[in-house]
Amino acid sequence: MTTPAEDQQAPSRLRMISWNVGGLGDQHRKIKVKELIKKEKPLILALQETKLCNNRMKLMALNVAPAYQLLAAQGRNGGGTALLLHSSIQIQESGFLPDGHLVLPYKKWTFLGDWNVVELPEQSSGTRNLLEGAEEVAFRAMKLRFCITDTRYLAEEKLGPKYTRYCFYRNGEEFRWSTIDRIYVPTDWEDLQMVETSDHKANYTLSDHFPVCVDLQLGGLLRKRQSVRTYFKFDWVLMAK
Helix, strand or coil: CCCCCCCCCCCCEEEEEEEECCCCCCHHHHHHHHHHHHHHCCCEEEEEECCCCHHHHHHHHHHHCCCEEEEEEECCCCCEEEEEEECCCCCCCCEECCCCCEECCCCCCCEEEECCCECCHHHECCCCCECCHHHHHHHHHHHHHHCEEEHHHCCCEEECCCCCEEEEECCCCEEEEECCEEEEEECCCCCEEEEEEEEECCCCCCCCECCEEEEEEECCCCCCCCCCCCCCCCCCEECCC
């Protein structure tokens, strides 16, 4: 891995999007996701699907985001994920686990995806399963270990609605909103200058989940197209159910 050039420019912005979009076997949905990517231009993109196998997850990711490097595409009957990094970012060092997953050997992580449960009561408009028991203990331990905080509570500006998902309960008698799609970043990340915006993009309604988008201002991220060599010190894992 390289170090930043001495004449490095002002901190760059890193935009991340996480979306449990579902139904990406449908061509119309693929087109709409392409439109979102073209408009928002994220550098990191995490797409969650519902029922695609591994190979179809990979084909879907390559189809909707051809300008991105595919870091992971794990599909299964109960749900799948695709994690992509824009090709303008150069990975300086990486490796592979025995199961074929790509490993980026750095120390700062961000966790993003559909968590399926809310962390706090105010993240739901009605009764909703909260973290509890062994799951809560594990989650709190993870937050402490990685010093992570929900970006929505760090953002200088919050855009879009409060909640990220809508659904019907009790045979359609109760309509409920919740914020189960969340992006966490480490608050002690040395390159993180600030979380500029957090946005739940309600204008994209292909799914019962809204895309979650955050903009970070960093001090150590440079693009290939700049005159100096790319410096990339960033790591993440996608947690989705």
